Each structure stands twice: as C-alpha cells, then as structure tokens.
Amino acid sequence: MSLDTPAREGLVARAFRIRHDNRFIFTTMLLSACISLVASFVLSIDALLLAEDPDRVLACDVSAVLSCGAVAQSWQASLFGFPNAFLGLVAEPVVITIAVASLGGVRFPRWFMASAQLVYTLGLIFAYWLFAQSMFEIGSLCPWCLLVTVSTTLVFTTLTHVNVRDDNLYLPRPIQERARWAIDHEVDVVVVWLWLIFLAAVIGLRYGPALLG
Numbered sequence: 001m002s003l004d005t006p007a008r009e010g011l012v013a014r015a016f017r018i019r020h021d022n023r024f025i026f027t028t029m030l031l032s033a034c035i036s037l038v039a040s041f042v043l044s045i046d047a048l049l050l051a052e053d054p055d056r057v058l059a060c061d062v063s064a065v066l067s068c069g070a071v072a073q074s075w076q077a078s079l080f081g082f083p084n085a086f087l088g089l090v091a092e093p094v095v096i097t098i099a100v101a102s103l104g105g106v107r108f109p110r111w112f113m114a115s116a117q118l119v120y121t122l123g124l125i126f127a128y129w130l131f132a133q134s135m136f137e138i139g140s141l142c143p144w145c146l147l148v149t150v151s152t153t154l155v156f157t158t159l160t161h162v163n164v165r166d167d168n169l170y171l172p173r174p175i176q177e178r179a180r181w182a183i184d185h186e187v188d189v190v191v192v193w194l195w196l197i198f199l200a201a202v203i204g205l206r207y208g209p210a211l212l213g
Contacts (some may be wrong), residue, residue, distance in 0.1 A: 001017055006015075007061070011210060018166075019186075019189070021080065022102060023101070023103065025158050025161060026099045026100075026102045026103045026162075027099075028154065028158050029098070029099040029155055029158040029159065030096060030097065030099035030100060030103070032151045032152075032154040032155045032158070033092045033095040033096045033099060033155050034096065035091075035147060035151040036088055036090065036092050036147075036148050036151040036152055037089070037092035037093065037096065038156065038170050039088070039144045039145075040086075040087075040088025040092060040148065041085075041089065042086045042144050043068070043072070043083065043084075043085035043088070043142075043144050043148075044083060044085040044086060044087075044088075046058050046060075046068055046072055046144075047072055047077070047078075047083035047085060049055070050069065050073060056069070056119070056138075057069065058072075058096070058142045060142065060144060062138065062143070062211075063210065063211060064210070065139070065140055065141060065207050065210045066140070066141055066143060066211050067070060067140045067141075067142070068142040068144060068145070070138060070139075070140035070142075070166065071134055071138055071140050071141070071142040071145060072142070074133075074138045076130060076133045076134075076135075076137070076138065077130075083134050084099075084126075084130065087123075087126075088148060091119075091120075091123055094116075095116075095120070095155055095159075098116060099151045102162075107178060108167075110168045110170075113163050113166070113168040114163065114168050114169055116159065117159060117160065117163050117168070117169060120155065120156055120159055121156065123152060123156075124152055124153065124156045124184065127148060127149050127152045128149065129151075129154075130145065131145070131146075131149050131199075135202070135203070135206065141190070141203065141207070141211075143151045149199075150196065153192065153195070153196065154192070157188060157192045160188070161183055161188055164176070164179045164180055164182075164183050165183055167180075168193065
C-alpha cells in the first residue's frame with residue numbers, strides 16, 4: 001500500500017460526507033430551482049412579447065434549429081391554454097421554499113415529501129415530453145427550455161436522493177433497500193451524469209452544425 005493511500009481514502013470519505021450532507025443537497029436543489037425559475041420567467045416574458053407581435057425576433061433565436069420563437073409559437077408550448085412557462089413560475093417557488101426551509105433545519109412530514117416527489121415527477125415527465133416534442137416534432141430547440149430540462153432533472157435527482165435516504169416514499173421494503181443502496185453507493189450521481197451526456201449526444205447527433213448554422 002502506498003503512503004498516500006490513507007490521504008486518498010480520507011479525501012474520498014470527505015467528498016462522500018459533503019455530497020450526502022443536507023447543506024450540499026438542499027443548496028444544489030435551491031440553485032437548480034432558482035435557475036429553472038429564472039428560465040421560466042424569461043420564457044414567460046417571451047411568450048407575452050410574441051403574443052403582442054408574432055413576428056418578433058427573440059434574443060435566443062440563434063438559428064433555425066436553436067430558436068425560442070419557433071418553439072414558443074407551437075401548440076405544445078401552450079398545452080393547457082396558457083404558456084407552459086407559467087407552470088414553472090408556480091412550481092419552482094415551492095421547491096425553493098422546501099430547500100430554504102430544509103437548510104434552516106425544518107423537517108417536513110413524510111406525506112408532504114412523498115407528495116412533492118409525485119408532483120415533481122409529473123413535472124419531470126412533462127419537461128421531457130416537451131423536450132421530445134421539440135426534438136422530433138417541432139424541429140427546433142429553445143435554449144431556455146433546455147436549461148429548464150437540465151435544472152428540472154437536477155432538482156428531481158436531489159429530491160429523490162433525500163426521499164430515498166429518509167424513507168419518505170412508502171416503497172416496499174425490498175425496493176427501498178435497493179434504492180438506499182444505490183444512493184449510498186453514488187449510483188444516482190453516475191446515472192444522472194450519464195443521462196445528461198446522453199441527451200447532449202442525442203442533440204449533437206441529430207442537429208450537429210445546424211445548431212449554429
């Protein structure tokens with residue numbers, strides 16, 4: 001065994017403790033939710049601007065492929081009869097409240113955290129439905145929407161981490177034990193980064209240079 005092995009083990013152990021510390025987890029959740037809130041706010045403003053002038057060129061209309069305007073004027077962008085970005089203006093402040101309160105030492109009831117997981121899972125599904133629609137139906141990608149997709153993924157990951165760790169999800173015992181093992185062994189970190197790399201690869205393979213052309 002080399003002399004620097006204990007130092008390496010100490011560094012790994014310290015990194016493990018930091019990543020599983022509530023301060024790190026809820027700070028990550030807070031920052032991700034804030035990013036999503038800002039993106040939703042910008043998208044909401046853009047939706048209002050386009051409602052006033054459908055021919056307006058938005059700042060994020062970089063190319064035919066990378067275009068907020070093309071996505072915002074599709075039927076998918078107002079699935080419920082109003083701009084989808086308005087949902088982010090409602091949902092993200094709730095996540096921010098949970099993160100800030102948890103950083104302050106508040107521990108929410110199990111049913112509340114399980115409900116938050118359910119609602120945010122539906123939000124994640126919706127975000128990826130919109131991503132798929134942009135990729136394969138609309139044929140354009142909105143930079144702010146992509147930012148929402150990534151930040152939503154990170155919030156979902158941190159929320160799931162907390163709920164699995166604290167046994168908030170009312171899972172059958174064998175499933176809970178396997179999920180807890182995955183959390184304890186950093187499987188969630190590996191999965192989320194591989195997933196984000198996969199998404200970037202899919203976008204690159206489908207559009208390539210056309211993103212900026």
